[in-house]
Amino acid sequence: MSWLSVSFEMAASDVEAVTDALLAGGALSVDVTDADAGSAGEQAVFAEPGAGPLPVWRRSLVSALVAGDADPAALLAGACAQAGLELPPHHVRRVAEQDWVRAARSQFAPVRISPRLWIVPSWAPAPDPRAVNILLDPGLAFGTGSHATTRLALRWLERAIRGGESVIDYGCGSGILAIAAMKLGAAAAVGVDIDEQALLAARRNAVQNQVDAIFHAAAEAIRQPAQIVVANILAHPLIVLAPLLAQLTAPGGRLALAGLLAAQVGEVSAAYRERFDLSAGEEDEGWVLLGGVRR
Numbered sequence: 001m002s003w004l005s006v007s008f009e010m011a012a013s014d015v016e017a018v019t020d021a022l023l024a025g026g027a028l029s030v031d032v033t034d035a036d037a038g039s040a041g042e043q044a045v046f047a048e049p050g051a052g053p054l055p056v057w058r059r060s061l062v063s064a065l066v067a068g069d070a071d072p073a074a075l076l077a078g079a080c081a082q083a084g085l086e087l088p089p090h091h092v093r094r095v096a097e098q099d100w101v102r103a104a105r106s107q108f109a110p111v112r113i114s115p116r117l118w119i120v121p122s123w124a125p126a127p128d129p130r131a132v133n134i135l136l137d138p139g140l141a142f143g144t145g146s147h148a149t150t151r152l153a154l155r156w157l158e159r160a161i162r163g164g165e166s167v168i169d170y171g172c173g174s175g176i177l178a179i180a181a182m183k184l185g186a187a188a189a190v191g192v193d194i195d196e197q198a199l200l201a202a203r204r205n206a207v208q209n210q211v212d213a214i215f216h217a218a219a220e221a222i223r224q225p226a227q228i229v230v231a232n233i234l235a236h237p238l239i240v241l242a243p244l245l246a247q248l249t250a251p252g253g254r255l256a257l258a259g260l261l262a263a264q265v266g267e268v269s270a271a272y273r274e275r276f277d278l279s280a281g282e283e284d285e286g287w288v289l290l291g292g293v294r295r
Contacts, residue, residue, distance in 0.1 A: 002068045002094055002095060002096050002097055003028070003065050003066065003067060003068055003094070003095040004065070004066050004067070004068055004070060004072050004092060004093070004094055004095065005063050005064065005065050005066075005072070005092070005093050005094075005095050006063070006064050006066070006072035006073065006075070006076050006090050006091070006092050007061065007062065007063040007064075007090060007091050007092075007093075008061075008062055008076065008088045008089065008090035008091070009035050009059055009060065009061055009062070009088060009089075010059075010060050010062055010088060011059070011060075012056035012057060012058060012059070012060055014083065014085055015032055015056070015060050015062060017082075017083035017084075017085075018062065018079050018080060018083050018085065019032065019062060019064075021078070021079035021080075021082040021083050022062075022064045022075065022076070022079045024082075025075050025078055025079055025082075026066065026067075026070065026075060027064040027065065027066055027075060028065045028066060028067065029064070029065045030062065030063070030064045030065075031062070031063045031064075031065075032060050032061070032062050033057075033060070033061050033063075034057040034059070034060070034061070035057065035059035035060055035061040036057070036058070036059060037061075041058075043057050043058060044286070045057065064076070065095065068094070072092050073090065073092060076090055108121050108124075108137075108138050108144065108146070109121075109124065110124050110126065110127050111144070111145040111146055111151075112127070113145060113151055113154045113155060113158075114154075114155055114158055115131075116131050116132055116158075117131060117132045117134075117154060117155075117158055117180070117184075118131050118132070118133045118134070119133075119134050119136050119144065119145030119146075119154075119176070120133045120134065120135055120136070121135075121136065121137050121138075122135050122137050122208065123137075132180075132183050132184060134176065134179055134180055134183060134209060135205075135208050135209050136174060136176055136179075136205055136208075136209075139174065139201050142173035142174065142198070143172075143173035143174035143175070143176040143177070143232070144174065144176070145176065148284035148285040148286075148287045149232050149258045149259045149284075149287050149289075150176060150177075150232060150258075151284055152232075152258050152281075152282055152284050152287060152288075152289040153177055153230055153232045153256060153258040153289065154176070154177065154180055155282065156230070156256045156258075156281065156282070156289055156291055157177060157180055157181055157184060157228075157230060157256070158180075158184060160228055160254050160256070160291075161181060161184045161185050161186055161228065162185070163185040163186075164185070164186070164187045165181075165185075165186050165187060165226075165227040165228050166186070166187060166188045166189075166226040166227050166228070166250075167181040167182075167186045167188065167189040167190070167226055167227070167228045167229070167230070168189075168190050168191075168192065168222065168225075168226040168228070168229045168230070168248050169181070169189065169190070169191040169192070169230055169231075170192050170229065170230070170231040170233075170241070170244075170245060170248065171192070171193060171231050171232060171233040171237070172191030172192060172193045172198065172199075172202055172215060173193060173195075173198050173201075173202070173232075174198065174201050174202055174205055175191050175198075175201070175202025175203070175205045175206055175213060175215060176205070177191075177230050177232065178190065178191040178202070178206075178213040178215070179202075179205055179206055179209050179211055179213055181213075181228070181230075182209075182211035182212065182213050183209065183211060186228070188212075188214075189211075189213040189214070190213070190214050190215070190216070190222065190226070191213060191214070191215040191216075192215070192216060192217070192218050192220075192222070193215070193217070193218065194217065194218045196217070199215045199216070199217065202215040203215050222248055225247065225248050225249055225250040225253065226248060226249065226250060226253065227250050227253045227254070228253060228254050228255075228256075229245055229248050229249045229253065229254070229255045229256070230255075230256040230257075230258070231245060231255075231256070231257055231258070231259075232258040232259050233258075233259045234259045234260070235259065235260040235261070235264040235267065235268050238257050238259065238260065238268050238271070239267065239268055239271040242271040242272050242275075245257075245272075246272070246275040246276070246294065249276075249294040250294065251294055251295070252293065252294060253293070253294045254291065254292070254293055254294075255272075255276055255278070255291065255292055255293075255294060256289055256290070256291045257272075257278075257289065257290040257291075258287070258289045258290075259287070260287070260288055260290070261286055261287060261288065262280075262283065262286060262287075262288050264288075265280050265288050265290065268290060269290060272290075272292075275294060275295055276292045276293065276294055276295065277292045277293050277295065278290050278291065278292030279291065279292060
């Protein structure tokens with residue numbers, strides 16, 4: 001089996017109308033990327049829910065995938081006509097069948113977090129068998145170690161855990177932080193999330209790593225605060241969650257907040273100032289971790 005792909009450049013203001021029309025006309029999928037990616041004009045885009053209109057690239061490269069017996073040029077022409085736009089220059093190519101599992105796996109190699117901490121997919125040998133190796137495969141839940149915010153939180157945990165602490169991972173996703181906490185020496189770790197699929201993935205990952213971390217839904221009450229609380233989410237949810245995360249952190253306990261950009265540090269810090277002594281720590285690819293102590 002094979003497919004066809006039609007690719008073209010388009011102004012940011014026209015992308016939504018054309019992509020909607022392509023999908024309505026029978027495109028199997030539509031991908032939008034920065035047309036200047038890999039050049040000096042490449043534009044980094046960061047956004048999160050509640051932060052206003054989503055930013056867009058100055059020039060977008062749109063690629064639509066269609067069935068191998070379809071006419072992608074005719075589909076594009078119809079989509080442009082529906083959107084009231086002229087047909088742009090475009091390129092059609094055939095996309096051959098391949099081993100998609102193998103192709104996907106090739107994108108995920110072991111990730112070195114620190115000299116003694118690695119994230120290793122189950123199909124790959126551990127680069128350093130003597131290190132603390134967290135076995136984790138990519139899935140539906142966020143947190144594989146490849147994103148800067150996860151790396152920041154993992155390195156913070158490595159420094160914070162001395163052995164025997166209780167840990168809460170709020171917004172646990174794949175469970176990577178709670179699992180890492182247990183492997184680094186924590187006595188207990190609880191992961192919390194609003195996504196049931198994430199919780200299922202986290203539980204599977206804990207079994208694979210042979211740790212006793214517990215994962216449950218955010219609606220379930222946590223009975224006692226922890227000595228270490230980490231939340232790798234986004235700036236706006238972190239602001240909303242400030243009273244709850246303060247309640248979950250024991251007096252004198254430590255808190256780490258990840259998922260915020262350098263420009264968001266001041267706003268997030270202000271939400272926690274009454275209860276915590278916080279300071280910005282390590283930065284990675286424009287993302288910053290806030291860490292501190294509960295008063």
